[in-house]
Amino acid sequence: MATSNAADPSHYRSVLSHFATGVTIVTGMDHATPVGFTCQSFSALSLDPPLIWIAPSRSSTSWPKIAAGGSFTVNVLAADQEDLCRQFSTSGVDKFAGVDFTLGVTGTPRIAGALATVDCTISQVTTAGDHFMVVGDVAALDARSGMPLLYFRGGFGQFAL
Ligand SMILES: Cc1cc2nc3c(=O)[nH]c(=O)nc-3n(C[C@H](O)[C@H](O)[C@H](O)COP(=O)(O)O)c2cc1C
Known part of the structure; x- marks a missing residue:
């Protein structure tokens, strides 16, 4: 590690990239049109x-x-949805081209083949620097068996048991 300067963006990115996560696509509806973006910043927050x-x-x-x-x-x-991850991380393209989905109880897209889906209504939105912190009230959630897509130090990987 070259520096511990928190104000250096490349150092911030490099250090934080050591926290391995899953990857999600956050979806919604723009009137009748499905929209979405790849989002790594997601976590459980409250059970009750x-x-x-x-x-x-x-x-x-x-x-x-x-x-x-x-x-x-x-x-x-x-694990097999890396292409979808890349498709939804490109701004301005038709992200839902060739993507199968159903609508959850919140009326927002559940993408076919996802490992888990969490349908939410927006509870709170706070501005935090160059991002928003959004709290979602969970209306419904489901999961299936299978392996996750993982993201670590800027690369994709799979979980090995
Ligand atoms: C692995 C990965 C994780 C990402 N995580 C986030 C994230 O947590 N929040 C975010 O706003 N963008 C994240 N992005 C970037 C967006 O997906 C990207 O900026 C996208 O083009 C935004 O599309 P939009 O302009 O249609 O919203 C991530 C991209 C990748 C590849």
């Missing part, structure tokens, strides 16, 4: 009441459209 949080960038073009609808679904990606 059931809450989760996500952190959309303030530069996200999808988030304002999702927020206007008042609800979203967090789709936890499976």
Whole structure:
């Protein structure tokens, strides 16, 4: 490690990239059009009441459209969904081209093949630097058996048992 300067963006990115996570696609509806973006910043938050949080960038073009609808679904990606992850991390393309989905109880897309889906209504939105901290009230959630897509130090990987 070259420096411990927290103000150095590349050092911040490099150090924080050591925290391995799963990857999600956060989806919503812009009127009748499905929208979404790849989102690593997601975690459980509260059991009683059931809450989760996500952190959309303030530069996200999808988030304002999702927020206007008042609800979203967090789709936890499976190990074989890396292509989908890349598709939803590219701004301005038709992200849902070729993507199968159903609508959850919140009216937002549950992507076919996701390892888990968490349907939420938006409970709180706080500005935190260049991101928003969004708390979601969990309305419904489901999971299937299978392996997750993992993200670590800027690369994708799989869980080995
Ligand atoms: C692995 C990975 C994780 C990401 N995590 C986040 C995240 O937590 N929050 C976020 O706003 N963008 C995240 N992004 C970037 C967005 O997916 C990307 O900026 C996307 O193009 C935004 O699309 P939009 O303009 O349609 O919202 C991530 C991208 C990748 C590849």
